[in-house]
Amino acid sequence: MTTEGTTARIVRSADRKHWWDGAIDSWQSFPATGNFDLASAAHGLLLVHNEDTVAPGEGFDRHHHRNTEIVTWVLDGVLRHEDSVGNTGVLRPGVVQRMSAGSGVLHSERNDNGYTSRQPLRVVQMWIPPSTPDTAPSYEERDVSDALAGGDLVVVASGRESHAGRAAVTLGNRDAALHVARPAAGQPITVPDAPYVHVFLARGEATTGGDELRQGDAVRLTGGGSHRITATAPSEILIWEMHSAAE
Template identity: 60%
Template sequence: MAAPQVTVVPGADRRHWWNEWLDSRQSFPATGNFDLATNAHGLLMVHNEDVVEAGEGFDTHQHVNTEIITWVLEGTVVHQDSAGNSGLIHPGLAQRMSAGTGILHSERNGAGRRERRNLHIVQMWIPPDTAAATPSYQEVDINAELSTGDLVTVASGMPKHRDTTAVLLGNRFAALHAVRLAPGQSFTVPDAPYGHVFVAKGSVDYEDVGILEHGDAVRLTATGGHRVTAKVTSELLIWEMLRGLS
């Protein structure tokens, strides 16, 4: 049994990668990294906060045996894939793509160049618990649930979340939660073997840690139960994981 550990990762310490149209802040080194498992925390291998300029995006590319969750903070993603799925992904829409045996997809900023409106997203990858599954896709609008200030399960494969999960995750050892807090509102971090708490917007007071700002993260091992209170209007993404990659 691992000893309880709480590690704060300041947003400024993330890897920074950019080109003419993409500004990417990476909690784990992702660009050009072909051994994502080496730097993973629990099951979480990729956690990128990306800003995509208007009229730009990721052209068609392939994924295999990866569970991909895209969470929009601002703007709209235009999604298309080789399984025939397409849609507009906006803030508060839970989106999951399971690559399985292989899927081609593209993701682009829904705003045209003349609109000059950036797309701001967080994209997260974990492995499936069963390789070579049939590719699948799911999206559900959970804005109404998020408006309560409660912790909302965005995606999960855990049996205990079966009745509260927005989209089904192809890994029974992982769950992603989100919460939108008004100033003064609080939530409790799930207790789990591995956890990852990310401040997507705003500023919060994290019990026994202190003030966290946008972009900051906390990596948890064998602990949880901490109280997190919003200093200003805030949004957080929280991973609950029952095992690691090894």
């Protein structure tokens, strides 16, 4: 689909890569598990975009990252983060987390609800490269629930100079920003104008360019230009604005 110079590719939920180990059910917009060349399948700067459902008490044991900006967004449940720099965090819906792995960091992530709770964790984890490699590892989180209440797009994470003072947390990539909206039924969202944009419908229903979107669907926009998405039910939408591509 091409509109006003923008090429739009819809990726349906069921067409994502799927990985499951009995405790973690992962739907991956880009092949992540076992992929050592993430840039080859990236859209813009977006290397990884995984929607994971984690069983109670389970999670990702301590593992290593380097030179990766990791943004975590909880949809349902509670996530506990611990890392080798001494940061800890308990993330719930409405709280954005950014971890800059920089020169290297170990961390673990688990469903903070115990085995007997029967409450799964549903979380989206997203990776982009940093603008400057091998910086000191750092961590930031912020509750943006109040800002999202109006249904409009909120800049939840950004390294863009134009978002200085507005982004909830700061990314270590000057060409990228993550926006989130929770629109009501009938509410339109204007997508940021950028060479690369990734729109993900985390919940609800919407339309864009005459196409219907359901939970888990994504739209990959290339080439810039205006674009709009309209919720047809109460929804949650994650939009990456990117002004360069991964190398």
